[in-house]
Amino acid sequence: MLVASGLVKHYGGVTALDGVGITLDAGEVHALVGENGAGKSTLVKIVSGVVRPEGGTLALDGAPVRFAGARHAGAQGVAIVSQELMTYDDLTVLENLFPYGAPRRRGLVSTREMRRLARPVLGALGIDPPPHARAGDLPLADRQLLEICRALLQEPRVLILDEPTSALPRDAAERLAGVVRRLAGRGLAVLYISHFLEEVMRIADRVTVLRDGRVVLPGAAAADVSLDSLVAAMLGEPEARAAVPSPNSKPAVRRRPSGAAVSLTGVTVPGLLRDVSLAVAGGEIVGLAGLQGAGHLAVLDAVCGRVRPASGSVRLPDGREPRSARHAVTSGVAFVSGDRKGRGLMLDKPLWENVTAVSWLGQGRGGFLPRRARLVDRARGHLERLRVRGDVRAGAGALSGGNQQKVVLAKWLDASPSVLALDDPTRGVDVGARAELHAIVRGLAAEGKAVLIASSDLAELVELCHRVVVFQHGRIVGSLAGARLTEPELSVAMNAGFAGRAR
Ligand SMILES: Nc1ncnc2c1ncn2[C@@H]1O[C@H](COP(=O)(O)OP(=O)(O)OP(=O)(O)O)[C@@H](O)[C@H]1O
Ligand SMILES: [Mg+2]
Incomplete structure (x- = not known):
């Protein structure tokens, strides 16, 4: 149904995609996996018109297409739920569900119509937010589900989900899996990105693996791919062996606790x-x-x-x-939140400033100012330890989602x-x-x-x-x-x- 081939995309000196292709068939759930920074989000942003590639082609039902933007792709039946939440926090739940203009009755925006359309979709995903609540006041999980509802209400033919369950409790994730399978059963093509490998392999028909901006496993039948071989494809053989914990690795028995x-x-x-x-x-x-x-x-x-x-x-x-x-x-007290956009990072500031921001607060008054070069070095040390891909002087906003999350942790490590x-x-x-x-x-x-x-x-x-x-x-x-x-x-x-x- 949708075919991408030879996609190329650079960000400054970084090669995000280096000749990537993928084929999505009607009626299939296609998993897309890879390490943080592998290029998954870049690929789906291109396929959904959010980002324009420097090279490569897209075809929909055999005819070449060139999307002018996400809205254009949406009109052609390609909808995306992006990794970074895009709810409009100051708008209501209903307004968030119909961003491209609300359904009208006799020329007037019809709230009744909006509720009528939204109810079954919200119900299928198991949420029931007050329709006039401010979206920004909902918990992260509900905002994630709200975005999925928004995409479904566009009645797409191709649905792209970029880590849709990263903030979802298990019951909601299971409901979503059911919804996704039903949609595929009705002939939709679903492209599904996740780091929960078992979860995504359970619902996927095929899987594509990206590593460093290239396809290393193209559209293999999911039933033929073991978790071990999947991880090996993602990380490369030697790294995979070092990185993956034994299934029941438990923390070491602690020393005698020293009081509360x-x-x-x-x-x-x-x-x-x-x-x-x-x-x-x-x-x-x-x-x-x-x-x-x-x-x-x-x-x-x-x-x-x-x-x-x-x-x-x-x-x-x-x-x-x-x-x-x-x-x-x-x-x-260090507080690390998965809601990195809301609480974790200054996206327009370089990595080193983000990483060293808290210890500043802690050292606060009285101390003398460490020299900038020292701070940059310190930040680099933490980032290397966490294997963050990105230059310490680059803006945090340019990192892939998972790498941003590592920076949030690095910042608290720095504060000891x-x-x-x-x-x-x-x-x-x-x-x-x-x-x-x-x-x-x-x-x-x-x-x-x-x-x-x-x-x-x-x-x-x-x-x-x-x-x-x-x-x-x-x-x-x-x-x-x-x-x-x-x-x-x-x-x-x-x-x-x-x-x-x-x-
Ligand atoms: N707006 C941007 N500006 C600069 N570099 C970017 C930008 N978006 C992505 N990149 C870079 O492109 C590469 C691929 O990023 P991408 O977001 O596609 O990774 P990903 O596979 O989705 O990772 P994750 O699992 O962490 O979400 C990374 O090196 C990233 O730093
Ligand atoms: Mg991503």
């Missing part, structure tokens, strides 16, 4: 937390799990000084209470925090770098830092945590550790709690 580094005592935040007590020792990695709105994320907010308890108290390693976000940072508060820290990060980031988090814990982590990726919690505390309706309902800390157990506990079962 972070503690919450009877913390109540109206509407978010009810009488929550939790202590995390230095050296411990504690997971926070729950369904949307369960309160687990509010714990991170309380530790990071973004919400103040109405009653109860939060204590940081220096014995003080986080009075504000800034105060928490100067007390040694005593507490790590992580919220979906590896969102959009490739398997190799994910293993790397996990190793770093384990290393920091082994140095005695206290780690709190929430993640929509349950496998991440199971792999990384000593124990996972489960929340429902703002309360702790139990915790899982040791042999009981498995994905299925965790999923059951999040949904059904621990009723009738031993804690």
Whole structure:
């Protein structure tokens, strides 16, 4: 249905695509995978008219096409859900769903018509946001689903999903997989990018692998490709062996905990937390799990000084209470969020400034200013450790999505925090770098830092945590550790709690 061939694209001195082709057939789900920076987003942006290539051709149903822009591609039946969320935060949910003009009745914008069209699509994906809510006020997962709805409402023939589930909880990801399969069943061509390799291979008919701007595996039947060979194709043989963790690698048994580094005592935040007590020792990695709105994320907010308890108290390693976000940072709390656009990075600033920004805040008053060259060197060291591809002096906005996420982490490494508060820290990060980031988090814990982590990726919690505390309706309902800390157990506990079962 859609054929791209010989696509070439450079960004300055960087070759993003070096003669890439792909064929999308009607009725298939085609997976596109590759390391961070391999060129996946660049390819799909070209195919959907967002970016223009320097060379190569596109054909739709056998006829050559040249898209003038995303809107033009949309009119030809090619819709994209891009990796970086593009919701219009100040518009309402309905306005976001119909960006190219709302359906009209007798010349008037018809809200009723919008709701009528949107309802089944929102329903299929399992969300029900208030139609007039401001999109920017919705949780990240809902904004991601909103974008998918927007693309579906265009009734495309070719649907491109660039990491659609990176911020989704598991149930929503499963619903989306069902929707995608149904669409393919109706004859759509779906191109699906993801770093969740098992997930994407489960729904894909074929798979294409990109490495360094070239196709290394073109449209192979998904059933014939093992996960190992997929990872090897993505990373190259030797790297793959080094990067991929053994399936059940657990953190090393910790040293004797040195008392609580972070503690919450009877913390109540109206509407978010009810009488929550939790202590995390230095050296411990504690997971926070729950369904949307369960309160687990509010714990991170309380530790990071973004919400103040109405009653109860939060204590940081220096014995003080986080009075504000800034105060928490100067007390040694690092906050890494998967929402890098909103909270993580200054996209127009060079990498080295991003990486060294926090330790500045921490050193704050009194200290003398380190020389710029030293800062640049320090930043380069962190970025090399995380294998970020990009020049330290280049703007953060020019990095691929996963590489941006690594920069968010690098910035906190630079600040040498005593507490790590992580919220979906590896969102959009490739398997190799994910293993790397996990190793770093384990290393920091082994140095005695206290780690709190929430993640929509349950496998991440199971792999990384000593124990996972489960929340429902703002309360702790139990915790899982040791042999009981498995994905299925965790999923059951999040949904059904621990009723009738031993804690
Ligand atoms: N707007 C831009 N300006 C400069 N360089 C860019 C730009 N967009 C992409 N690049 C570069 O092109 C290369 C490919 O990036 P791309 O975003 O396509 O990777 P990707 O495979 O989608 O990675 P990820 O898994 O991290 O999303 C990277 O080296 C990236 O830094
Ligand atoms: Mg990308």
